[in-house]
Amino acid sequence: MVLKKIVNWARVKSPWIIHVNTGGCNGCDIEVVDVLTPRYDVERLGILIQGSPRHADVLVVTGPATQQMKSRLKLLWEQTPDPKFVIAIGACACSGGIFRHSYIPCLGIDTVIPVDIYIPGCPPKPEAIIFGIAQLLAKLQGKDTPVITPKEIDLKSHIKDKEAFAI
Amino acid sequence: MAKKKIKVASPKTGCAACMPNTMEIPLGPQHPALKEPEHFLLEVEGEIIVNVTPRIGYVHRGIEKLAETKTYSQNLTLVERVCGICSHVHSISLVNAVEGILSKHDFEVPERAQYIRTIILELERVHSHILWLGIAAHEIGFDTLFMLSWRDRELSMDLLEEITGNRVNYGINEIGGIRRNMTKEQLDKTIKYMHLTIERLDRYVEICLKEDTIRLRTQGVGILLPSKAKELCTCGPTARASGLAVDIRYDDPYSAYKGALRDILKVVTYDTNDVFSRVVVRLIETIEACKYIIWLVENMPDGPVFAKPPRKIPEAKILSRTEAPRGELIHYLWSNNTNKPYRLKITTPTLANILSVSEMLKGDYIADSTISLASIDPCFSCEDRMITIINKDRRKSKVWTWNFDQLRKYSREWNAKNKRWKK
Numbered sequence: 001m002v003l004k005k006i007v008n009w010a011r012v013k014s015p016w017i018i019h020v021n022t023g024g025c026n027g028c029d030i031e032v033v034d035v036l037t038p039r040y041d042v043e044r045l046g047i048l049i050q051g052s053p054r055h056a057d058v059l060v061v062t063g064p065a066t067q068q069m070k071s072r073l074k075l076l077w078e079q080t081p082d083p084k085f086v087i088a089i090g091a092c093a094c095s096g097g098i099f100r101h102s103y104i105p106c107l108g109i110d111t112v113i114p115v116d117i118y119i120p121g122c123p124p125k126p127e128a129i130i131f132g133i134a135q136l137l138a139k140l141q142g143k144d145t146p147v148i149t150p151k152e153i154d155l156k157s158h159i160k161d162k163e164a165f166a167i
Numbered sequence: 168m169a170k171k172k173i174k175v176a177s178p179k180t181g182c183a184a185c186m187p188n189t190m191e192i193p194l195g196p197q198h199p200a201l202k203e204p205e206h207f208l209l210e211v212e213g214e215i216i217v218n219v220t221p222r223i224g225y226v227h228r229g230i231e232k233l234a235e236t237k238t239y240s241q242n243l244t245l246v247e248r249v250c251g252i253c254s255h256v257h258s259i260s261l262v263n264a265v266e267g268i269l270s271k272h273d274f275e276v277p278e279r280a281q282y283i284r285t286i287i288l289e290l291e292r293v294h295s296h297i298l299w300l301g302i303a304a305h306e307i308g309f310d311t312l313f314m315l316s317w318r319d320r321e322l323s324m325d326l327l328e329e330i331t332g333n334r335v336n337y338g339i340n341e342i343g344g345i346r347r348n349m350t351k352e353q354l355d356k357t358i359k360y361m362h363l364t365i366e367r368l369d370r371y372v373e374i375c376l377k378e379d380t381i382r383l384r385t386q387g388v389g390i391l392l393p394s395k396a397k398e399l400c401t402c403g404p405t406a407r408a409s410g411l412a413v414d415i416r417y418d419d420p421y422s423a424y425k426g427a428l429r430d431i432l433k434v435v436t437y438d439t440n441d442v443f444s445r446v447v448v449r450l451i452e453t454i455e456a457c458k459y460i461i462w463l464v465e466n467m468p469d470g471p472v473f474a475k476p477p478r479k480i481p482e483a484k485i486l487s488r489t490e491a492p493r494g495e496l497i498h499y500l501w502s503n504n505t506n507k508p509y510r511l512k513i514t515t516p517t518l519a520n521i522l523s524v525s526e527m528l529k530g531d532y533i534a535d536s537t538i539s540l541a542s543i544d545p546c547f548s549c550e551d552r553m554i555t556i557i558n559k560d561r562r563k564s565k566v567w568t569w570n571f572d573q574l575r576k577y578s579r580e581w582n583a584k585n586k587r588w589k590k
Contacts, residue, residue, distance in 0.1 A: 019202075020197060021202060021203045021204055022204065023204060023225060023226040023227075023228060023548070023551075024226075024251075024548065025248045025249065025250055025251040025254075025548045026202075026203065026250055026251035026252050026546060026548050027248070027251025027252075027254070027335040027336055028251070029202055029203070029251070030251060030252060030298065030335065031334070031335065033202075033317070034317070034324075037301075037313075037314055037317035037318065038314050038315075038317065038318040039317075039318060039321045051199030052199070053197075063226075064228065066225065066226060066227060066228060067227075068196075068204075068224060068225045068226075068227065069196070069204055069225055069226075072196055072197060072204070072225075076197055097248075098233075098244065098245055098248050099228045099229070099230075099233070099248075101233065101236070102228055102229040102230075102232065102233050103229050103232055104227065104228060104229045106228055122248075122336060123251065123334075123335050123336070125334060
């Protein structure tokens, strides 16, 4: 029990991350790197970026998981040692975003691997990313985190002039 | 393990089959040096790289096809998502193409809108080049410069956020003008921040020219001779660092570059052809870009920023070229008198520059491959595309490199075989 407490304490104090781009537009990636640099500086929370998935606790995933990257993302997830956590950054990673209706099924990363924290936005501001990380740290400590269940909205009922929007 | 036949090098004949064994090292798609998924196959002989094969296609999202299903105004949002770093220049390209069609039907964009667009274009160049300086410093292990330059990049990011409302995908363009006007306070702040950025950049130029940490890692590495650069159709800072004076802003001006700004525009070139020369070209270009912003703010005309365009775009085919931070960006638009484009084709600078990487890396050490690769400022999200080769017999691939006589012979044979075939 004491050992478990110590391990948990260590995990909360130094969540090392690996950044995976699964075909995003670079917008979220530069915001992730921005978070690591002096203005926002998350190194004060003990967060360090790692080169290899074997050294990381947290997978930070951006991009809509394109057809080519799906199998690679799964491999990376399998290489990360347990217990592992996944953060999906950006609208693409959460749901596919603007590329959802493309002929390539870009439906977000949760169709490939389980996700712990979703940070929506196109791209999310660095403050939002830090808030998301704080939520993850709270989750590690065993505190309650807000869970938002997505609601399905029937957009077709809102469209009055259907012919104008027909594709 | 199955036994492999080992070829023994024979000194008498120097043919390629008898060469000493080379090893293949994969780089990517997930690699600490690459921020994006991309694959490079390095063929090495000991420590020295012999051949490089890039493989693209990991970031293919089908944007060109998606663009056909959206209206022009929606497409501006989509096209910005081609690349997060040079998002404004993509929307400028599309807007220029559409306005180029409309200009034949007496439609004019207000001049103030063009000036504000150009300010954001140059601000984007400033932030992109400083970002690149940080990444390049990170690749050679000089993390202090990485942190410092990213701190100073925040100045231009703050300006962009204040002017457009967003940090990365600005969404300020609209066909016929822009969505937000700039207030006087914003203009004053722009000048103030730009002077500060120039001051900081001067220091970085001094660091990059004098510091051994940078000079020893970049000088003589990743050499691309001007003749090769021309042969491989490089563009942007990569070509300018090889001594070729190509700049779309000067050669084929658009937006506010058409006016008096062209007189003070400088095409920055440097002639050592290595990574060091690319560092110098980008740094000096950033300082120049700051000066253009100050000039644009000082000479800003008054007036409206938006003119309402017609909903349907007349039928035309148009090509619009712009100078992105990485080089020449081409948008080819085919409209068909509806509110949606019939075809949109995007060709980005990294696609033009990617082949020069394999030329740069040949003969270098493996340890230098990352900085050589970073020196073209690769943006793989822009350039990824998919090619489908359609064959009659899908199982066999055919190489169609025939001359005219062979083609004629083939057509005779084909016609003899398929006599009853009719159209």
